[in-house]
Amino acid sequence: MCVIVLTPTLNKSFKFQSDWPYNNSQTYLLQTLLSDIQNDKNKTFKETSNNYIFTTTVNYPNNTDLVKQNIYFDKELIPEKVEVLNNNNDVLIKMNFDKVDLNANFKDKQFSLDDNMQAAKTEDNSEPVSKIEGEIYPMYIPEGTTLANRETVEMDEGERVIMTYEGDSPFMVVEQTASVADEHSVVSVYGDPLQMGMAVAAISDNMISWVSNGIEYYVVSDNMSESELMSVASSVGTMPVSK
Numbered sequence: 001m002c003v004i005v006l007t008p009t010l011n012k013s014f015k016f017q018s019d020w021p022y023n024n025s026q027t028y029l030l031q032t033l034l035s036d037i038q039n040d041k042n043k044t045f046k047e048t049s050n051n052y053i054f055t056t057t058v059n060y061p062n063n064t065d066l067v068k069q070n071i072y073f074d075k076e077l078i079p080e081k082v083e084v085l086n087n088n089n090d091v092l093i094k095m096n097f098d099k100v101d102l103n104a105n106f107k108d109k110q111f112s113l114d115d116n117m118q119a120a121k122t123e124d125n126s127e128p129v130s131k132i133e134g135e136i137y138p139m140y141i142p143e144g145t146t147l148a149n150r151e152t153v154e155m156d157e158g159e160r161v162i163m164t165y166e167g168d169s170p171f172m173v174v175e176q177t178a179s180v181a182d183e184h185s186v187v188s189v190y191g192d193p194l195q196m197g198m199a200v201a202a203i204s205d206n207m208i209s210w211v212s213n214g215i216e217y218y219v220v221s222d223n224m225s226e227s228e229l230m231s232v233a234s235s236v237g238t239m240p241v242s243k
Contacts (some may be wrong), residue, residue, distance in 0.1 A: 003193050005200045006117055006185075007211055011181040014189045016202065025058040025069065027082040027095035031127060034072055051080065058084060064227065066092060078102075106135045117184055129214035135175050137217075140235035142228060144168030171221035171232060176214045196234060208233040 004018040026032040037043060040056040047053075052073045060066040065086045072081040078100050084093035109115050137147075145167035153160045158177030165171050191204035201210035207220045208229060219233040 004113065005193065008117060009180070010178050010211065011184050011185070013117065014193070014200075014202070016188050016189050016193050023059075025066075025084075027069070027093055030079060030100075033079065033082065033187070035073065036049060036069070036071060041114045052068075052075065052077070060084075063230075088130055097212055113186075114184070129177050130158050132161055132175060132177060132215065135163070136172060136236050137163065138232045138235045140231050141165065142169035142224070142232070145170065169221070169224050169228065170225055171219060173232075173236065174216075174218040174220070176216050178211050178214055194230075201233065203230070 005014045005016070016192055022032065027034055036056045037054050039073065044058040045052070045054055045099070052069045054073075056069055056071065058066050058069050066084050067087055068085040070081075070085070071079065072083075072106075074080050079097050081097065082093075082095040083091045131200065132152075133149075141147075143241065147163060147166050148166040149162075149164040151162045151164075151174070153162065156187055157179060157185050160174060160176035161173075163173040171178045191202035191207075191209075194203045194210075195199040195206065196210055196212075199210045199212045201208050205224070205226075206224075206229070207218060208218065208224055209218045210233075211217070217233075217236060219229060219236065221229055221232075224232070
């Protein structure tokens with residue numbers, strides 16, 4: 001299957017060939033919640049006067065802080081709430097369901113890429129940028145690693161900032177103004193989708209890339225583990241990460 005991320009500001013859609021929604025825990029997909037319950041042989045169950053509560057392990061491969069979830073159903077077995085917790089039982093992600101329609105009908109155009117792009121454009125108030133007014137440095141830097149060089153490069157349209165970190169865990173951060181397509185274009189993306197705050201990134205073996213507020217971001221390293229690379233990327237703009 002494919003996952004398509006709409007970016008109306010750039011007039012682009014990014015297409016991932018990925019089973020991401022089905023291979024990872026997702027608080028907003030009933031199918032995934034039921035799969036987590038079914039697959040966890042050590043799940044626990046609790047009944048209260050108003051709810052049925054299942055506690056299961058979760059599968060967020062790129063966020064080891066997320067270890068379990070509480071799934072709340074009402075007495076009609078309609079999901080009400082999902083809480084994803086860490087080892088200290090702190091709730092890091094919370095999803096509330098105000099209304100669930102198990103017999104909803106959808107028209108074909110609701111899954112039309114062009115129709116959804118047009119609708120997204122009317123809701124998107126952000127503007128493309130031609131200059132990086134203030135680069136954003138990662139808040140997390142691995143021990144024994146420091147910023148060695150910062151360079152600004154002028155492009156045909158816009159500019160690029162390159163920050164090179166050297167030491168025990170060398171890596172590079174690139175920030176550049178994103179180009180706007182004259183006509184709606186679909187861009188194939190290598191890697192898996194990664195939820196980063198309000199943006200969706202692409203994660204591959206040695207790079208994480210995403211677009212936010214008209215800026216393209218790249219965090220690249222040949223030496224860091226995927227989890228450490230994610231820690232750096234998620235600290236750019238201090239955005240929480242979940243996959």
